[in-house]
Amino acid sequence: MKKTKKISLTEISKPLQAELTAFNLHFKEALKSKVPLVDLVTKYLLRQKGKKIRPLLVMLSAQICGGINERSFRGATLVEMLHTATLIHDDVVDEAKERRGLPSINAVWKNKVAVLMGDYLLSRGLMLAVESEDFDFLRVITASVKRMSEGELRQIHKTRKLDIDEKSYFQIISDKTASLISTCCEIGARSATDDENKIKALVDYGENLGIAFQIKDDILDYKGKSKITGKPLGGDIKEKKITLPLIHALSLADEKERQSIIKKIKKSTRGNNLQDILNFVDKYEGIEFSYKVAEEYAGKAKEALSIFEPETRTSLELLTDFVLLRNK
Amino acid sequence: MKKTKKISLTEISKPLQAELTAFNLHFKEALKSKVPLVDLVTKYLLRQKGKKIRPLLVMLSAQICGGINERSFRGATLVEMLHTATLIHDDVVDEAKERRGLPSINAVWKNKVAVLMGDYLLSRGLMLAVESEDFDFLRVITASVKRMSEGELRQIHKTRKLDIDEKSYFQIISDKTASLISTCCEIGARSATDDENKIKALVDYGENLGIAFQIKDDILDYKGKSKITGKPLGGDIKEKKITLPLIHALSLADEKERQSIIKKIKKSTRGNNLQDILNFVDKYEGIEFSYKVAEEYAGKAKEALSIFEPETRTSLELLTDFVLLRNK
Numbered sequence: 001m002k003k004t005k006k007i008s009l010t011e012i013s014k015p016l017q018a019e020l021t022a023f024n025l026h027f028k029e030a031l032k033s034k035v036p037l038v039d040l041v042t043k044y045l046l047r048q049k050g051k052k053i054r055p056l057l058v059m060l061s062a063q064i065c066g067g068i069n070e071r072s073f074r075g076a077t078l079v080e081m082l083h084t085a086t087l088i089h090d091d092v093v094d095e096a097k098e099r100r101g102l103p104s105i106n107a108v109w110k111n112k113v114a115v116l117m118g119d120y121l122l123s124r125g126l127m128l129a130v131e132s133e134d135f136d137f138l139r140v141i142t143a144s145v146k147r148m149s150e151g152e153l154r155q156i157h158k159t160r161k162l163d164i165d166e167k168s169y170f171q172i173i174s175d176k177t178a179s180l181i182s183t184c185c186e187i188g189a190r191s192a193t194d195d196e197n198k199i200k201a202l203v204d205y206g207e208n209l210g211i212a213f214q215i216k217d218d219i220l221d222y223k224g225k226s227k228i229t230g231k232p233l234g235g236d237i238k239e240k241k242i243t244l245p246l247i248h249a250l251s252l253a254d255e256k257e258r259q260s261i262i263k264k265i266k267k268s269t270r271g272n273n274l275q276d277i278l279n280f281v282d283k284y285e286g287i288e289f290s291y292k293v294a295e296e297y298a299g300k301a302k303e304a305l306s307i308f309e310p311e312t313r314t315s316l317e318l319l320t321d322f323v324l325l326r327n328k
Numbered sequence: 329m330k331k332t333k334k335i336s337l338t339e340i341s342k343p344l345q346a347e348l349t350a351f352n353l354h355f356k357e358a359l360k361s362k363v364p365l366v367d368l369v370t371k372y373l374l375r376q377k378g379k380k381i382r383p384l385l386v387m388l389s390a391q392i393c394g395g396i397n398e399r400s401f402r403g404a405t406l407v408e409m410l411h412t413a414t415l416i417h418d419d420v421v422d423e424a425k426e427r428r429g430l431p432s433i434n435a436v437w438k439n440k441v442a443v444l445m446g447d448y449l450l451s452r453g454l455m456l457a458v459e460s461e462d463f464d465f466l467r468v469i470t471a472s473v474k475r476m477s478e479g480e481l482r483q484i485h486k487t488r489k490l491d492i493d494e495k496s497y498f499q500i501i502s503d504k505t506a507s508l509i510s511t512c513c514e515i516g517a518r519s520a521t522d523d524e525n526k527i528k529a530l531v532d533y534g535e536n537l538g539i540a541f542q543i544k545d546d547i548l549d550y551k552g553k554s555k556i557t558g559k560p561l562g563g564d565i566k567e568k569k570i571t572l573p574l575i576h577a578l579s580l581a582d583e584k585e586r587q588s589i590i591k592k593i594k595k596s597t598r599g600n601n602l603q604d605i606l607n608f609v610d611k612y613e614g615i616e617f618s619y620k621v622a623e624e625y626a627g628k629a630k631e632a633l634s635i636f637e638p639e640t641r642t643s644l645e646l647l648t649d650f651v652l653l654r655n656k
Contacts, residue, residue, distance in 0.1 A: 035478045037485035089447060092420075093440040112421040113484060115443060116477045119417060119450070123473035126454060130466045138458045138466070145451035149444045150363045156441060157365035 007322045009051060012315055016059050019068050023055050026073045027080055030128065033120075041105060041117050045084060048100040053319075054079045054184045060315050061188025061202045064308055071191035074132055078141065079184050081125035086148055086180075089118040093152075094239070136190060144183040151175025155241065162262060164242045166251070170211070177217075178210025185209075201307050205316065208301035213323045215294040218243035220328070222278065222287055229328045234274045240265060244293065245286030246277070252284045291324075298324050335650045337379060340643055344387050347396050351383050354401045355408055358456065361448075369433060369445050373412060376428040381647075382407045382512045385537075388643050389516025389530045392636055399519035402460055406469065407512050409453035414476055414508075417446040421480075422567070464518060472511040479503025483569065490590060492570045494579070498539065505545075506538025513537075529635050533644065536629035541651045543622040546571035548656070550606065550615055557656045562602045568593060572621065573614030574605070580612045619652075626652050 013020055031042035055076035062072035090096070091104040092114045098104055106114040122145065129138045155172045158164040185206030189199045220229050221236045222245050236243055242250075242265070250258055261280050264273035281287065298320045305313045341348055359370035383404035390400035418424070419432040420442045426432055434442040450473065457466045483500045486492040513534030517527045548557050549564045550573050564571055570578075570593070578586055589608050592601035609615065626648045633641045 035482050037481045089443050093443050115417050115421050116480050120477035123470050127470040130470050142451050142455040142458050146455055149448035152444050153365045154363050
């Protein structure tokens, strides 16, 4: 893994400072509610500072296609809302106690409120899309939400059977992660242009970026620093989520070793055998392999941008590098 | 409470037998998925036989407005899907182990799958609405899903503070129940006519019917037979949901008695004090009062139909009576 200079999101966002501030106001406004409990929870949500990569992608995609406008803001607001909804549900599902350095919604208000707040944000987000009266927009969004839940459900299915190969892995991460990232790019593009070539280029960019993003996420589960990522090391293994580093190692091991590792994964719920599994992945260079694959997808993402003028691509290219190099 | 002759849903549905069979096929088809776990769960869902009041309302509303067509089927399918999604999430939220005589989704597949399946059905339902390319349709649906979660969240808020009066109660049940019932009527009507008077009449009918429906539901919690309703008697009290029968009794009691009952409700989680609270409601005729209010709303629902020819109203009128007289 070669080291490159550090890239920060702040650096990438700098040229869009005014627009992102406007987006934050937009988002805050859209979250307001007359229902006191909803208002209380959304105010809390605003304190959980996320990376806001998705709204940034909407903005950058709009910019490269002609310029940011009211529809781009609306699009950014609605994807961030849908993303927030899925995170809240994810935390219920994973019984996560923390999110972005603060206690999770389910930790503070219990599962009941968390499930309903997710539903509320999901429908509120889709209402914004309806208000925009753009069917292409809506089609993309609803299909994406559907794919996200399908991807998660496919992963649970595979996880329970401990039966996963590279093909299923890529299908799962494409559905559960790349679909929304790609939707961000598509929505940003559509808010600024009708040119289907440009839109398609950004959809491709987003799909490949999303896959690179998820592989990197899965690598961080093996190699990240808990203090920085905010998640325990090997969390996926404990949940029996078999991701690319382990899939690769399993594909290279002989049947006997394979079976022995599978047995260890089955018993890994409380963290037993964790070190053995990590050593096994190291032995077959599962991380290095995965990083190379992520780099390939990042490369494809950049290639998809080739129809745009080189000087306009800088921010999206930097964001691609950031996705690979980030440590959380 | 006067006794009238028994009305069954089968009787009301009889004239629409062919259409309801077609709807069932439509619904089954729409639930199919390439994701094995999704397909497994939806097949299970089809075995949980619900009352299917909502699709029936779509059909009857379409019929009275001119006739059932492809769009009515699509509308019926999508409301039943959204309703199913909210039931699945409700069961997670209430930790319910049974639904419609079978173990609940969370009981069989755990919360994780239940939360995601709810999200899947929600987005799948909304995708159907998007495919219909009708903004009025979509506006109604997304607003309704939002109101449902808002109503539930408002109820939780009030429940936690044990602070609820008639006004809040009606706002809550209008949002959490009447909104979708009214949406069913609106969608059915819109699938068959452009006449805004007819559409408005059915929206009013649905809103009033929905309120009557929820009051009756709340009465069944006090007076129903557990074996028939499938829910434990006094379940709402245990969850500290203060509904109309109790609100009425509390409004008539003096401050001292009121405080003593509030104290008992606070301690009622495991069913202690349940009999005292039921006696208190009886003393102030909370059930009788609530039934009278439900009858008033049912009356308003029927009145809303007055713009239609009398001979076309029979089924919707019968359905209104059924909502009041049902014992589950």
